[in-house]
Amino acid sequence: MTFRTRCISFSSSQIRSIEHLFDLISTDNSKNKLSPAILSLFSRIQLDIADITLKAMFADGRLNGERLSIMIKCLIELIDAPIQLIQSIPYDTWIIGLCNALITFNQHEYLRKIIDETTLFLIDHLQISDYAFQILFWFVRYDKRIQIFRYILDYLPNLFEQLKLNSNDDLKTRIIELCHMGVAIHPEYNISNEIILKQIIHSLPQPDLNILSNHRIAHARYHSIIIENENKIQNRLGIINLGNTCYVNSVLQALYQCNLFRKYILEHYFNQQIVLKELQIIFAQLNLSKRSYINAINLVNFI
Numbered sequence: 001m002t003f004r005t006r007c008i009s010f011s012s013s014q015i016r017s018i019e020h021l022f023d024l025i026s027t028d029n030s031k032n033k034l035s036p037a038i039l040s041l042f043s044r045i046q047l048d049i050a051d052i053t054l055k056a057m058f059a060d061g062r063l064n065g066e067r068l069s070i071m072i073k074c075l076i077e078l079i080d081a082p083i084q085l086i087q088s089i090p091y092d093t094w095i096i097g098l099c100n101a102l103i104t105f106n107q108h109e110y111l112r113k114i115i116d117e118t119t120l121f122l123i124d125h126l127q128i129s130d131y132a133f134q135i136l137f138w139f140v141r142y143d144k145r146i147q148i149f150r151y152i153l154d155y156l157p158n159l160f161e162q163l164k165l166n167s168n169d170d171l172k173t174r175i176i177e178l179c180h181m182g183v184a185i186h187p188e189y190n191i192s193n194e195i196i197l198k199q200i201i202h203s204l205p206q207p208d209l210n211i212l213s214n215h216r217i218a219h220a221r222y223h224s225i226i227i228e229n230e231n232k233i234q235n236r237l238g239i240i241n242l243g244n245t246c247y248v249n250s251v252l253q254a255l256y257q258c259n260l261f262r263k264y265i266l267e268h269y270f271n272q273q274i275v276l277k278e279l280q281i282i283f284a285q286l287n288l289s290k291r292s293y294i295n296a297i298n299l300v301n302f303i
Contacts, residue, residue, distance in 0.1 A: 018045055018053045019062070025074055026067035054101050065107030069114050072098045076118045079129050092134035099138065103222055115139050119148050123155050126171065127162065133174055137269055140182050141215055142222050146189060149182040156196045174269075176200050177207060184212040185219050210284035214266050237286050238293035245300055252279075252296060256286055275302050 057063035075095055102111040119139060125132035140149055156175070163172045179200050183189060191197050239249040256262055262283055270277040278299040285294040 015049070015053060015056075018049055019057060021045075022053060022057060022063065022071065026063060026071040028070060050097070054098075058105055065102060065105065065110040068098065068102060068105075068107070069110040072102075072114050073118060076114075076135065077121065079122075079125055079131055092131045092138075095131075095135050096138050099142070103142075108223075112143070112145070115143055115148055119151050123151060126159065126175075127166070127168065133171065133178075134269065137174075137178050137181075140178060141185065141219055144219075144223060146186050149186060149189070152178065152182070153194060153197060160196060170272075177269075180207045180212060181215045184216055208281055208284065210281065210288050213288050214284050218267055237291070239282075239286075240293050240295050242295075242297055242300060245296070248300060248303070249296065252282060252299075255279075256283055275299065278302060 054063065054068075072095060075098070079091070099111055099114070102108070102114075119136070122132040122136050122139075126136070136152065140152065143149075156179075159175065160172065163169075163175075179197060183191065183197075183201060191201060239252055241249065265276065265280050265283050266287070268280075270280060282294065282296050282299055
C-alpha cells in the first residue's frame with residue numbers, strides 16, 4: 001500500500017483531474033510547466049485519491065517507474081518554492097509516499113536514481129528546510145548502499161561548525177539520530193577514521209536500542225519482495241500497573257493493536273512531539289522486548 005486509504009468515494013471528474021496532473025508532472029519538462037495555479041491544485045489532492053489514481057495509472061501503463069521518478073525529482077527540486085505547496089499534508093509526506101509507491105511497484109532502480117540525483121541537493125538545504133532532513137532520513141533508512149550515508153558524513157564537519165555558530169541544537173540532535181541509524185543499518189561501516197562520527201557514537205547520549213532495531217526492520221522490509229505476516233503482532237506483552245494506570249494501559253494496548261496506527265508510530269520521526277516519541281518507544285518495546293511486560297512510566301509522567 002502506497003498511501004493510507006479509507007473508505008470514501010470519489011467522482012470521475014476528481015479522478016480525471018488528478019490523472020491529468022500526474023501525467024503533466026511526470027514528463028521530462030514538467031518543472032517548466034508547473035505554474036503556481038497548477039501547484040495550488042496539487043496541494044488539494046487527498047492521499048486517498050492519490051493512492052487509487054497511482055495504482056490505476058500503473059496498471060494500465062500510463063505511469064511507469066521512470067515517469068514517477070521524474071515526478072518525485074520535480075517535487076524535491078521545488079522544496080523551497082515561493083508558494084505553499086501543501087496545506088494539511090506535510091510536503092515530505094508526499095515525497096516519501098511517492099517513493100514508497102516505487103517500492104510497491106518494485107521500481108527500486110528508479111528510486112536509487114532519485115536518491116543519487118537529489119541527495120547533495122537535499123544536504124545543501126538541510127539548514128533551510130526541515131523537509132530536507134525528513135527526506136534524507138528516509139533515504140538513509142531505505143538505501144542498502146553506503147554511499148548516501150557517506151555523503152552525509154563528508155558534510156558533517158562543515159555542518160556541525162555552522163550549527164554551532166547558529167546555535168541550531170535541534171537540527172544537530174536530529175543529525176546525531178540519523179548517524180546512529182546509519183551505523184545501525186550499516187554495521188560493516190568502519191568508523192575508525194571518522195572523528196566526529198566516533199564522538200557521536202561513543203560520547204553523546206545513546207539512542208533507544210528498540211528504535212534502532214525498528215529502523216533496521218523497516219530497512220529490511222523495503223527490500224523484501226514478500227513480507228509474511230507484516231501486520232502480525234509477534235509479542236503479547238503486558239504493561240505494568242503503576243497505580244491506577246490500568247485505563248491508560250488498556251488504551252495503549254488498544255492503540256497498539258491498530259495496524260496502521262502502530263506502523264505510523266514506529267516508522268515516523270518525532271522530535272518536538274514528546275508524547276508521540278514516548279509512545280514510539282513503548283510500541284517498540286511491545287514489539288521487541290523479551291520480557292513479559294514493559295513499563296510506561298515516562299509516558300504516564302508526560303500525560
